[in-house]
Each structure stands twice: as structure tokens, then as C-alpha cells.
Amino acid sequence: MGQQIDYYLSSISPFTYLGHARLLQTAADAGANIRYLPIRLGPVFTASGAKPLNERPQPRRDYRLVELERWSKKRARP
Numbered sequence: 283m284g285q286q287i288d289y290y291l292s293s294i295s296p297f298t299y300l301g302h303a304r305l306l307q308t309a310a311d312a313g314a315n316i317r318y319l320p321i322r323l324g325p326v327f328t329a330s331g332a333k334p335l336n337e338r339p340q341p342r343r344d345y346r347l348v349e350l351e352r353w354s355k356k357r358a359r360p
Contacts (some may be wrong), residue, residue: 287312292323300353 285308285351291298327334335343354360 285312287314288319289316290319290321295323297353300350300357300359303359304357316325317344347352 287305289305291302308314319331324334326332335346338346
């Protein structure tokens with residue numbers, strides 16, 4: 283049996299969308315199987331002390347949009 287990648291993902295995260303194709307290609311190149319493990323981010327935020335997006339300070343929300351734009355260009359995704 284080949285290598286296995288445990289892929290924890292949130293289907294509502296734009297970062298999941300931006301990284302998904304790259305992960306699939308990397309796994310295929312390595313001959314690895316992907317085990318999809320969907321998670322809900324709310325409980326993760328609660329357990330880690332992080333705040334949900336709508337409770338974060340505005341500058342942090344603004345910077346998140348900058349990062350999404352940057353990664354969209356890097357991954358050539360709309």
C-alpha cells in the first residue's frame with residue numbers, strides 16, 4: 283500500500299479551494315492516497331481560542347482578503 287495523506291478540510295474555506303488542485307497533483311505525483319477528513323471550523327476555533335471571521339478586528343479581515351487575492355494569483359485560480 284502506498285503513502286496516505288490525511289487531508290483535513292473545510293468545504294467552506296476559500297483556502298481549501300485554492301489548495302485542493304495542488305494537493306491532488308502532489309498526491310498523484312507521489313502515488314499517495316488521500317483520506318478526506320472534513321472538519322467544522324467553529325469547534326476548531328473554539329478549542330484553539332481563535333475567533334470566527336465575523337468577530338475578528340477589521341484590519342485582520344482586510345488582510346485576509348489580501349492573502350486570498352495573493353494566493354488566487356499564485357495558484358492561477360479565479
